[in-house]
Amino acid sequence: AQSVAQPEDQVNVAEGNPLTVKCTYSVSGNPYLFWYVQYPNRGLQFLLKYITGDNLVKGSYGFEAEFNKSQTSFHLKKPSALGSDSALYFCAVRDGSATNKLIFGTGTLLAVQP
């Protein structure tokens, strides 16, 4: 069965420092991977996706993610964190069926400190 793991409940980073939010996955076949962000009391917003092609995917708000097939990882990164990046981040994988069902990780709270 398809699954996604986000091993960190919370990541703390100082403003201006690089940040990484980790995600590992388990799928049969080729993975379709996504990152979403949720600000307080809001719905989820799409950040970026990996379908095929380059392993480094660029997305919204300066975020990027690196797809690593051998390590089955899809970590979210940003070179310099901003206070406005503080939010809840979700990794997701398509479930492998012909539909667009997503399986979400449990989320990682990113706290950017001044």
Add this chain to the structure above:
Amino acid sequence: NAGVTQTPKFQVLKTGQSMTLQCAQDMNHEYMSWYRQDPGMGLRLIHYSVGAGITDQGEVPNGYNVSRSTTEDFPLRLLSAAPSQTSVYFCASSQRTTSYEQYFGPGTRLTVT
């Protein structure tokens, strides 16, 4: 475009009551889905639809019904509310092709007492 809209934003129910959470999208998306979000559990799929007249169950469908009579609307019905259904509910839509990202509504916070 308004995107994905949900009503109401907040709702309090007593155990045993029924209600319908509304969801609408104006992007002509074929795929729509309902998730519930609970602390420490991420988002779990309740029901989904790949087009008008077609619905199917997700991971946690018990206690919920859906229908899809039009492309735009995808209401979620709670048949007899239980405290375990206290959660935040999100509706999402996307183009049917599986490589497309989903667009989420702002959510409905439901409390069942």
